[in-house]
Amino acid sequence: MKKTVPLILLLALAAAFVPGCSSGNTRSPVTQETSVSQTVTQTAPVSETETEAQREKETFPEDENAVDLARMDGNLAYAQAVQMTQEPGGYEGKTVIVYGTYGTRPSPDGKTLFRACVVRDSTACCATGIEFELKDETPAYPEEGAYITVRGVFDSYEENGYTIPRLTEAEMIVE
Numbered sequence: 295m296k297k298t299v300p301l302i303l304l305l306a307l308a309a310a311f312v313p314g315c316s317s318g319n320t321r322s323p324v325t326q327e328t329s330v331s332q333t334v335t336q337t338a339p340v341s342e343t344e345t346e347a348q349r350e351k352e353t354f355p356e357d358e359n360a361v362d363l364a365r366m367d368g369n370l371a372y373a374q375a376v377q378m379t380q381e382p383g384g385y386e387g388k389t390v391i392v393y394g395t396y397g398t399r400p401s402p403d404g405k406t407l408f409r410a411c412v413v414r415d416s417t418a419c420c421a422t423g424i425e426f427e428l429k430d431e432t433p434a435y436p437e438e439g440a441y442i443t444v445r446g447v448f449d450s451y452e453e454n455g456y457t458i459p460r461l462t463e464a465e466m467i468v469e
Contacts, residue, residue: 354391354445354467361385364393364443368416375413375422382450382459390461391445392424396436396468402454409435411444411461425460433466441469 356362361378363371375392378385394413401408410423426444436442446461 354443354465357389357391360389360391360445361448362391363413364391368414368418372413372415372420372422375424378424378448379422379459382448382457385448385459386450388448389445390424390448391443392426392461393443394421394423394441395438396440396442397423397438411442425458426464426466427460427462428464428466436468443467443469 354364356365361374363374366374371393378390392411392413394411397410397412399408399410400406408425409427410425412421412423414421424444426446444461444464444466446464448459449462450457450459452458
């Protein structure tokens with residue numbers, strides 16, 4: 295009986311970890327809708343040995359007055375970005391710095407292309423996009439999925455009954 299109890303505990307402990315194991319060698323495209331009018335679809339180039347959390351991020355100088363998601367870990371940055379999309383009023387007029395991947399979506403009429411920084415959690419299973427408008431109207435935009443850091447002033451606008459958050463007067467660093 296004395297040998298059976300530790301053996302059962304050991305097997306139970308081992309079984310608890312088995313369902314969470316995977317090879318981690320495959321990644322599928324990430325598609326996420328934060329609202330009907332704020333859809334961002336894109337594929338992120340992530341190597342098998344490097345996750346977003348492990349990347350050396352290129353970012354703007356530290357600003358104690360900014361809401362700096364670029365310096366947060368993936369889960370915290372994602373949670374903060376979701377909060378910003380759900381409760382934009384608390385962030386209006388604040389400088390926000392976001393790190394993620396570049397994504398675009400066309401407007402419903404197809405006349406405008408919206409650009410966003412897509413923020414993922416640490417496991418890259420969840421994502422949300424924060425739209426941005428650059429100060430410079432004629433920049434060379436990166437290809438979809440490129441890693442970017444964006445800094446701008448948080449604002450929001452109404453579209454088809456939805457409040458859409460965005461960064462205005464934004465600057466972008468492309469890795």
